[in-house]
Amino acid sequence: MTLLEVEGLRVTYGGVEAVRDLSLSVETGEVVALLGANGAGKSTTLRALSGLVRPAAGRIRLEGRDLARVPAHEIVELGVAHVPEGRRVFGTLSVEENLNLGAYTRRRLRGAVEEARARVYRLFPRLEERRHQLAGTLSGGEQQMLAIGRGLMARPRLLLLDEPSLGLAPKLVREIFRTVREINRQGVTVLLVEQNARMALRLAHRGYVLETGRLALGGPAAELRQDPRMREAYLGGRA
Structure with a gap:
């Protein structure tokens, strides 16, 4: 199809x-x-x-x-979710806050944000370990994981x-x-x-x-x- x-x-x-x-x-x-x-x-x-x-x-x-x-x-x-070139994470927000922003279209669905976030953490365990860390302090690879994870939050x-x-x-x-x-x-x-x-x-x-x-x-x-x-x-x- x-x-x-x-x-x-x-x-x-x-x-x-x-x-x-x-x-x-x-x-x-x-x-x-x-x-x-x-x-x-x-x-x-x-x-x-x-x-x-x-x-x-x-x-x-x-x-x-x-x-x-x-x-x-x-x-x-x-x-449709777009993960742009250059990652473009919000450096002054935490990893989890960045992820939550990716779910803004689903925020009214009960449990949807938590479910999507758990899925991202399964794909990227490193993000869960750093969930309270400011995104701007992550390595380049971790920021790319976060950018992809943020896109996935919209399911x-x-x-x-x-x-x-x-x-x-x-x-x-x-x-x-x-x-x-x-x-x-x-x-x-x-x-x-x-x-x-x-x-x-x-x-x-x-x-x-x-x-x-x-x-x-x-x-x-x-x-x-x-x-x-x-x-x-x-x-x-x-x-």
């Missing part, structure tokens, strides 16, 4: 086209990787999907419902992850990717923007490659890993 469908998406900043005529789809239960060089339009695409920027043209449909003019907070309520059906491995040591990158795989196994569909193309394609079911705002390649992850263009440009000549 198609969860997300994007058709002819066009996003402009001050007259400059950041995304041009982009079409893609994400099936329920998939991990889909969105790859490309810096400035290719990947993060802009996620911001358009989550309602943070308005498309100049095109359609964004979640299970058939057009999201192109739906406010960002309502998109969260519909089951999304679709998680938009923007560069979760950025700036992390290789050991932490592997840990984050293992957790993303577990999140997917628990039933959350994931659209992943990631510079580490090799690891992303080993995690993902399918992938898309953007170049200067346009779709350049797309297909099953295993096929993209073997595509000569992909291997030359993003995989260092190796699958």
Whole structure:
């Protein structure tokens, strides 16, 4: 079943086209990787999907419902959570306070916040250990865990992850990717923007490659890993 469908998406900043005529789809239960060089339009695409920027043209449909003019907070309520690049945790708030902010759309449901928080702590035991610690004092890896956990507090059906491995040591990158795989196994569909193309394609079911705002390649992850263009440009000549 198609969860997300994007058709002819066009996003402009001050007259400059950041995304041009982009079409893609994400099936329920998939991990889909969105790859490309810096400035290719990947993060802009996620911001358009989550309602943070308005498309100049095109359609964004979640299970058939057009999201192109739906406010960002309502998109969260519909089951889409966006974990932005750079973590953007609230440094002067505690870990638990950051998590609670992620559940603002569910705060009226009795027990929902506590249930979601317990789920996050099961995924990230380190966050529970540091639940009273200020987020600004966490390591980079712990802040990334917190950013993902905060997104999960909304109990999304679709998680938009923007560069979760950025700036992390290789050991932490592997840990984050293992957790993303577990999140997917628990039933959350994931659209992943990631510079580490090799690891992303080993995690993902399918992938898309953007170049200067346009779709350049797309297909099953295993096929993209073997595509000569992909291997030359993003995989260092190796699958």
